[in-house]
Amino acid sequence: MKVFRALVVAATALGLASALPALAHPALVSATPGATTTASNVKTVTLTFNETFLPQMSGMEIVMTGMPGMEGHHPAMKIGGVKVAAGADQKTLVATLARALPAGSYDVNWHVVGTDTHRVSGKVSFTVK
Numbered sequence: 001m002k003v004f005r006a007l008v009v010a011a012t013a014l015g016l017a018s019a020l021p022a023l024a025h026p027a028l029v030s031a032t033p034g035a036t037t038t039a040s041n042v043k044t045v046t047l048t049f050n051e052t053f054l055p056q057m058s059g060m061e062i063v064m065t066g067m068p069g070m071e072g073h074h075p076a077m078k079i080g081g082v083k084v085a086a087g088a089d090q091k092t093l094v095a096t097l098a099r100a101l102p103a104g105s106y107d108v109n110w111h112v113v114g115t116d117t118h119r120v121s122g123k124v125s126f127t128v129k
């Protein structure tokens with residue numbers, strides 16, 4: 001019985017230990033264009049996080065998910081020629097496009113690796129008119 005209780009205590013402590021670092025992971029604070037907004041003349045996509053990340057292990061891809069007249073029939077198409085770089089503060093990720101995005105709907109799939117080497121990812125969707 002004592003052994004069982006010790007195991008429960010150890011497991012609980014482990015659970016807490018693995019849950020705690022999650023609080024320190026970078027979280028997306030804002031995006032430009034903003035999530036679920038409609039924008040025009042989009043030549044850059046900027047993601048701002050609440051804490052620093054490892055730039056060389058972080059990035060984003062921009063995927064066109066739809067275009068006018070092709071609702072529901074547009075295959076997901078990754079936008080090429082995108083340069084992604086971190087800002088000097090290492091809290092900002094900026095994608096610079098070769099040309100302005102055509103009208104359509106987009107997903108920005110991002111991933112950042114925090115200073116604890118854990119990877120966090122997410123998606124921002126917006127529309128270009």
Ligand SMILES: [Cu+2]
Binds near residue numbers: 021025116117118
């Ligand atoms: Cu972590």
